[in-house]
Every structure is written in C-alpha cells, then in structure tokens.
Amino acid sequence: MLTFWFLLLEFCLLLLPALWAQTTEKHRVLIVENPASVVGYEANFSIVKAMFQSALKTYTQKSSSREAWSSFFHISSKDVVGIKINASGGTVMSTRKALVNAIAESLMEAGVPSQHIIVWDKYEDDLYNANYLPLTEDSRYLVKSVIPQTGFDPKVFYVNEILGKLIWGDMLFQGLKPSPFEKKQASDSEENVAKLYEKGVPVSSLERRVSNKSFYAKIVTQICSKIINVPVFCDNPNIGLNGCLASLALGMVDNTRRFQGEGVWGDPAIAEILDQPIVRKKVILHVMDALIAGYAGGPQFSPEYAVVTGSIYLSTDPVAIDSIVLPQMDAWRSSARIPPLSPYSHYIQTAEEYGLGIADSRKIQVLRNSFPP
Numbered sequence: 001m002l003t004f005w006f007l008l009l010e011f012c013l014l015l016l017p018a019l020w021a022q023t024t025e026k027h028r029v030l031i032v033e034n035p036a037s038v039v040g041y042e043a044n045f046s047i048v049k050a051m052f053q054s055a056l057k058t059y060t061q062k063s064s065s066r067e068a069w070s071s072f073f074h075i076s077s078k079d080v081v082g083i084k085i086n087a088s089g090g091t092v093m094s095t096r097k098a099l100v101n102a103i104a105e106s107l108m109e110a111g112v113p114s115q116h117i118i119v120w121d122k123y124e125d126d127l128y129n130a131n132y133l134p135l136t137e138d139s140r141y142l143v144k145s146v147i148p149q150t151g152f153d154p155k156v157f158y159v160n161e162i163l164g165k166l167i168w169g170d171m172l173f174q175g176l177k178p179s180p181f182e183k184k185q186a187s188d189s190e191e192n193v194a195k196l197y198e199k200g201v202p203v204s205s206l207e208r209r210v211s212n213k214s215f216y217a218k219i220v221t222q223i224c225s226k227i228i229n230v231p232v233f234c235d236n237p238n239i240g241l242n243g244c245l246a247s248l249a250l251g252m253v254d255n256t257r258r259f260q261g262e263g264v265w266g267d268p269a270i271a272e273i274l275d276q277p278i279v280r281k282k283v284i285l286h287v288m289d290a291l292i293a294g295y296a297g298g299p300q301f302s303p304e305y306a307v308v309t310g311s312i313y314l315s316t317d318p319v320a321i322d323s324i325v326l327p328q329m330d331a332w333r334s335s336a337r338i339p340p341l342s343p344y345s346h347y348i349q350t351a352e353e354y355g356l357g358i359a360d361s362r363k364i365q366v367l368r369n370s371f372p373p
Helices: 002-024 045-060 065-072 097-109 124-129 180-198 218-223 244-252 269-274 277-282 318-335 347-353
Strands: 027-033 081-085 117-123 142-147 152-165 210-217 226-230 283-294 306-315 364-370
Touching: 027 045, 027 318, 045 065, 045 097, 045 283, 045 306, 045 364, 065 097, 081 097, 081 218, 081 244, 097 117, 097 226, 097 283, 117 124, 117 218, 117 244, 124 142, 142 218, 152 218, 152 269, 210 218, 210 244, 218 277, 226 244, 244 269, 244 283, 244 318, 244 347, 269 277, 269 347, 277 283, 283 318, 306 318, 318 347, 318 364
Parallel strands: 027 364, 081 117, 081 226, 117 142, 226 283
Antiparallel strands: 027 306, 152 210, 283 306
8 A cells, every 4th residue: 555655745745747748838039139120100011021031030949931831830832811900090190011022922921821811800890991902913812891781690790788779881780871970879878878777768769779789700701711800009989908818809890889888998899709619710910010109099000108118018918918018017007107007917817817828927938039039
C-alpha cells in the first residue's frame, strides 16, 4: 500500500511542471510600431504590409506568412476568409485599407484565392463612406455588407430579455428603408415603445414591432469558414471602447440598439453574442488598427482627439487587446479633461468571465516590436 502512495506522489511531481505552465501561461499581444507608417492621416501600404508580415511571423513563430496561416491558423485554399472591418468611421477612422490589403495579400500568398477573401461590415452605406465600395478593378478581395446584401440567418439567433424596437435592416422588420427624417422620428420614439411594452401593451397593438431576438449574419453562420477581426482603436459614446469585442459582436447580429447607451453599455450582451460555438470556432485572429487612434468623438474622426501611433496590435485574444488599449485611451482622455471610458466598458471583464480571453494585465504578455528592428 505504501508503494502505491509513493508511486502516486512521483506521478504528481512529474505532472507539476506541466500544470504550472498551464496556470501561469500568459496570453500574448504583439504590438508592432513604425512612426513612418502614417503621414498626413494616410497609411503607407508598403510599410504597413511589412509591419503586418513581421507581426504575423513573430506572433506565430513561423518563418513565412504561408506557414503562419497554414500551420498555426489552419487556413487552406478551400477556406472562405472573412475580414471583419469597422467601416463606421468614414475615410480616416475606419479600418485602413492599407492594413486590409496587407492581410489580403498575405492570405493570397498562402494560397487563398482572392475570390475567397471577403471584407465585410454590417452596413453597405458605411462601406461606401469608407471607400471600400464601389470595388475597383485592382481589388484584392470581395466586399460585402450584411445589410442589405447577405442578410441574417433565421435559424441562428441570440435572445436577451431587453426588448429592441425593430428598424430597417433587422431581419424581422417589415417595411421600406426609411428616409433620414423617418430615421430621426424612429429614434425619438424608441424609448416610448419599450415603455409601453413594459406596461403590458401587446406588441401587435404597438405602432412599431419590438423583439428580444438578435439574428446572426449569414456571412458568419453560412458563408465564411474563418474570420479575421480588424477593428479600429477608437471610442463609441454608446459602448465605451469600440474595440475588438464590441466591433465584432455588434457587427454580426441585428437588433443591437437595445444593447447600447445608458444603463446597458453592451454588458453582458457583447460577451454573450461572442460566446457561441460557431463564433469561437471561426474567429481565428484579431488585428487592431491603431495606426491612428481616436480617444473621443468616435467612431467618427475628430482631429483634436486623434493620436497617430503607427501601431498594430495582434493577438488571438480579443479581451487582452481591449484590456491593454483601454487604460491608454483613458490616459489620453484624462489629459484632455474628458471622463474615462472604463466605467462604460465593463463588458470587457464580463467577456473574461465567459472565457473569451484574459483581462488581468498580470496574465497578459505584451511584446513590442519597433519596425524596422
């Protein structure tokens, strides 16, 4: 019997190093910087491409982009790769085309056909305003919007007890696209509709329908087999930090206005939207565009609140990236005597609780590479 316990103790001692490595392993975020990458609020493609390639190989510890995509991220020529951008910031504060082009070219070098690369965001109007549409003859990829092009999947949805008034673009909305004046009227009456429902007024008797469901975009559930998330380092008055988590979650489902603004601030909806097997399986990488950071007035470009950092953040952990950039944003806001965003970005901690990544800075390994080295 004594021999058994000695053998058990020896076995535990052999396992201890492996268990310790697992519990102390830090989630990595790679930051690559080059001040020359942005001149006059314009990103230089050749420099940004070199930065991204360097970051990709360093992060994956592979000698080539092809090896990084194929052996680390398991991408093949059969995959349809969606590059999710943030196109709500106009020509300056949307995801920069230089970075998107760099990612697309890197994928093509790894054998992914250009027709299998889809750059997408939620609204077609935003893609036009950010100059991603119309497509040019030399385009390296396809560009698709969820609304109105690819639409939502009627079989895959997220349920939240908060009711949202349906608007044009939401899957269950019935009606024509409203004029700008009608959009303003709808916005003004949204709160009143929700209050009526809470008082027990049947939905059928309301002027406009409400729903507790948010349907996932077909581009996520049906079209793409892999997704690369490329948000912008910027703020949004309705959700605080408009980073990796918020930009992706709110861009892939409909009926999202109910999750934004006072009293909600995207928590816990942002984490719950991303905490789905299909999302976890398909989203393989987050590349934050911090070439120009906006710490107030977002998501649109406000030059007085913009900082040219010439930086790209790369990680498989969206929570870690958001947790790193939030204190920097608050520091800039403090210098400008603007209230911090941290109180409105609690969804980041909630995302950690859901196992979507690490928010504790003590467990995040930040690697900084100046480029060229």
